[in-house]
Amino acid sequence: MNKDRPDTYLNDRLDWNLLRTFLVIAREQSVSRAATRLHLSQPAVSQALRRLEEQLGRRLVDRHGPRIEVTRAGVDVRQIAEDVYGTISRLSLANEDSSDRDISGMVRVSVVSGIDFPAYDAFLAGFHRDYPRIELESQEMRSADVVNSLQQKTATLGLTPKRALPKRVEHRVFLRQRYGLFCGRHHPLFGQTGLTISDLVGENFVSFTGDKVGDHMSPLTFFRDEMGFTGRVVGSSSSMPEVRRFIFAGFGIGCLPEHIVRDDVAEGRLQKLPPENGVADVDVHLLWSSDRRFSAAESAFLSALHTFIDQHEAQTEGAEDAEDESGAEPTGAAASDDQ
Known part of the structure; x- marks a missing residue:
């Protein structure tokens, strides 16, 4: 930033939509792919990137033909932008009651395609009975986008096969397949x-x-x-x-x-x-951000989900022990349909 500008310059003048555009550019590593994802023209996305670089006084990407590489300054801006964007996305969760059954709010789940887990379906039914005012929003996306949604703090949790995970994203096995x-x-x-x-x-x-x-x-x-x-x-x-x-x-x-x-x-x-x-074996994992401040609704859902996984693992281990003792063949992942 220009040293002659006051500290409040960015607060007063920065267009937050530019940050969102930059997040997509950094994630896609391509202006053209970012334009497709944002449903904008490529010149409009390029112009938004230039405007953000001008307002910040920093070069955020290096261009190598159609491919771009985020600079060190761009990495810092991306981290800040993810925090800001995630905070904005959670504004709708501000009005929540303190009593357990009356807790209200939104829980956003990012999932990959094709998760078939009847025991989880039953868990959701029980959770809804216990917390009727909590809303769930589930969005199906690619595995990489599941991780990105957690980094950007636009999702409470993710369900996806495990991949290389960034820092501050925790995981545990959700479904064995x-x-x-x-x-x-x-x-x-x-x-x-x-x-x-x-x-x-x-x-x-x-x-x-x-x-x-x-x-x-x-x-x-x-x-x-x-x-x-x-x-x-x-x-x-x-x-x-x-x-x-x-x-x-x-x-x-x-x-x-x-x-x-x-x-x-x-x-x-x-x-x-x-x-x-x-x-x-390609297991589905539960992912969540360790540095995210969860709302009351999100905390209630995650806590209940961890308890469900603990109980399901104990039941599965007990069934496998019984099969070993009886000499029966283990049923593997298909046993999840019988819970």
Whole structure:
């Protein structure tokens, strides 16, 4: 900032919409992608970035063709902007009652696609009975955006497969999921018996967009590499229903959570392929910010959710111990449907 300007200059003149635009630019690492996300023209986003840099008197990004890199000053501004933007987003939570049953407010949950957990559904029903004035807003998004929503403090918590997490974002296992390999009714392998891994190595794949080394679905990538699969990825999506649809349509074989597609297998829409014991565990995690000041409604929901997870883990461990003693085969992630 110019030293001749008074300390209150930014408070009086700064357009907070510029901060929001900069947050999207920094997250997308691209002005063009930020423009698409904000539903604005690329020149308008570029102009907003220039205006913010002029008002702050700092260069916030370095441009390398279509790609940008946030500067050290930009990193500092992004952190401050996330705090400011998150605070503004929580203004609607200011009016809350102090008694437990009369607590009111909004709890915002960021989730990835395709979480199927009946015990969690039952938990939500019980929570709503106990706290009828607390509202829930659930938004489905990519795993990376789930983490971003926590950093920006626009969400109370996130539900997503675990990925590399920034500082001050805590996590614990929410739902254990075992992924298996499947083909659909319209695939040439459907209906064939006695298949082995060697029969699959040349088949094309349907995958999740996060199924790449270093991303949250990378165990599925490791499986394909270890097994020597050579087929191309011919269909992909960040949406669980869309991946399942592509597999059913015969675009290729692909991995899905076994407990989610159990009915599809029973109804003859999908067929499980080798290996029989599944491909990999890709668990869904509960994420929350350790440095966020939670409202009474948010605190009540998080506390109840942690208690639910503790109880569900104890029940699952007890069921597994009983199965071990009886000699029965463990049911894995599909056991969550029976709670």
